[in-house]
Amino acid sequence: MRGGRILWGQIAVVFTIVLVMTWAATQWIAFRLGFQPQLGNPWFELVGLPVYYPPAFFWWWFSFDAYAPAIFVEGGIIAVSGGFLAIAAAIFMSIIRAREARNVATYGSARWAEDREIRAAGLLGPDGVLLGRYDRDYLRHDGPEHVLCFAPTRSGKGVGLVVPTLLTWPASAIVHDIKGENWTLTAGFRAKHGRVLLFDPTNARSSAYNPLLEVRQGEWEVRDVQNIADILVDPEGSLDKRNHWEKTSHSLLVGAILHVLYAEKDKTLAGVANFLSDPRRPVEATLRAMMDTPHLGEAGLHPVIASSARELLNKSENERSGVLSTAMSFLGLYRDPVVARVTAHCDWRIADLVGSRQPVTLYLVVPPSDINRTKPLIRLILNQIGRRLTEELTTSGKRHRLLLMLDEFPALGRLDFFESALAFMGF
Structure with missing residues (x-):
């Protein structure tokens, strides 16, 4: 419940208690005085009994106290008890309001964990990712959940x-x-x-680490190579949708990588770049080699390699050149001799x-x-x-x-x- 609602509810409850007890004192005095006509006309009647206005008790006390002081003392006790009840209710609701105020999330609900919450979360164990310090103990997370540390530069995340x-x-x-x-x-x-x-x-x-050596030959090879090509054609991780050149170069890279793994000596990404840009032969001859090489031995051509080469051969010379240049742009990093060396094995x-x-x-x-x-x-x-x-x-x-x-x-x-x-x- 919101703090503002509790405040208005508190005021309404206090006012209601005071009103009810004052009304009770009025009716008690009228009953003790036998509902005499001198008390004035009632507000209304309920089940044959006259009901007077709540504050009538104070008017009667001022006018008739000398004739029946003991009766008016009884009424005063009833009215005063209403005040004490109202004070008790106000204190009780103030306590509730204070507790609710601690949980108000107007500016967010994040807070520091309490001791019992820290222990229940298992953050005081001997192993895990170090999160901080709690008194003289280290806070560590050793569960399967992920941990994110977000802070400005040079704020101490590393140390x-x-x-x-x-x-x-x-x-x-x-x-x-x-x-x-x-x-x-x-x-x-x-x-x-x-x-x-x-x-x-x-x-x-x-x-050294050669990504192509993690390709598992057989039923997994196409999936593994496609995953490699996915990263190659999106080097920045910024593509929401591939354009025509990226799609066609992805297909070419999948076929070329598979061909290199099956038929070429240099089974690296640098080897793929050298295969596609071999200065000793035109690109058409390279694609023909992909189509004509019996990658599977007696089983013949590899269907994925052959189809990717045929797909590119079916295009016009200008489009074929554009696809090849796009694919080569994704392999430019591996022409660096140092990168080629650390990815060679x-x-x-x-x-x-x-x-x-x-x-x-x-x-x-x-x-x-x-x-x-x-x-x-x-x-x-x-x-x-x-x-x-x-x-x-x-x-x-x-x-x-x-x-x-x-x-x-x-x-x-x-x-x-x-x-x-x-x-x-x-x-």
């Missing part, structure tokens, strides 16, 4: 939450670390308790994050100067990890828990998969 969590989290973790500060402060400690990996696409000494696999003997910590480090340029690759890695680890929601006891410590997460742009997967990604 207050990220670093302490990484120094106490016992299982595997993926850390999005733009500036490399978390790697510097926590990697040495975490290396004593498990495997530590640094992936920096601008550093030739980085741990795999020093770790997605399954290692949860299934290896020791916990694994993967630091995704990108210098601020290269955030926009390398964003598509980091988005691709996170997308692959998230999709692969949520394919089967039933987990065995041998799997490590995996913490996604995505510091500066907005820098990655929109990740549709994470948006939809928040409901079940409690790993």
